[in-house]
Amino acid sequence: MADTQRDDPTTEAAASEVASSEVAANAVAASEAAASAVGVSEVGVSQTPATEPSVETSTTVPPLGADPTGDAAPASDGDGEGGEWALLVEKMQAWWSSGELQKLWQQSRTPLTVGLALIAVLLVLQVYAGLLGAINSLPLVPGLLELVGLIWAVRYGLPRLLRRSEREQLLGGLQQRWSSFRGQR
Numbered sequence: 001m002a003d004t005q006r007d008d009p010t011t012e013a014a015a016s017e018v019a020s021s022e023v024a025a026n027a028v029a030a031s032e033a034a035a036s037a038v039g040v041s042e043v044g045v046s047q048t049p050a051t052e053p054s055v056e057t058s059t060t061v062p063p064l065g066a067d068p069t070g071d072a073a074p075a076s077d078g079d080g081e082g083g084e085w086a087l088l089v090e091k092m093q094a095w096w097s098s099g100e101l102q103k104l105w106q107q108s109r110t111p112l113t114v115g116l117a118l119i120a121v122l123l124v125l126q127v128y129a130g131l132l133g134a135i136n137s138l139p140l141v142p143g144l145l146e147l148v149g150l151i152w153a154v155r156y157g158l159p160r161l162l163r164r165s166e167r168e169q170l171l172g173g174l175q176q177r178w179s180s181f182r183g184q185r
Helices: 002-007 009-038 084-097 100-137 141-162 164-182
Strands: none
Touching (some): 084 100
């Protein structure tokens, strides 16, 4: 007989109705418990009939910054985000007109000049090293340049070293430059 009850669709429907009525009873009991915990009885709750839903024909949107009563709040500077942009602009204008920028430029002029000079020297040295590397990579060019340097030294340097007066003048000039470089004169 148990097998016949399982196959009978009417018993399954009855079982689902019993389960749904138990759920509804539990929901009612829970709402009564909540009402009693708050101190409201069923008699005190007004039971208004449910109104039919309707479609709203127009919608009123309050302006930005309006308070809940509908009165518009006074407009603030900026774009409604507290006026941070206006405050920043005011501070930048005050800083610009105070002359602090000119003082800062006068103080940093020498270090900036030194820094820019160092950058320029490094750039020139890099270009010079690249140029020498390119010349050195060419065949026969380094040997030819050494030969040109040797010819110049023999043609213009040797006559100055042969005459005593010119040799003394050359050595005196070199000693003077060396002492000047060391800071003795």
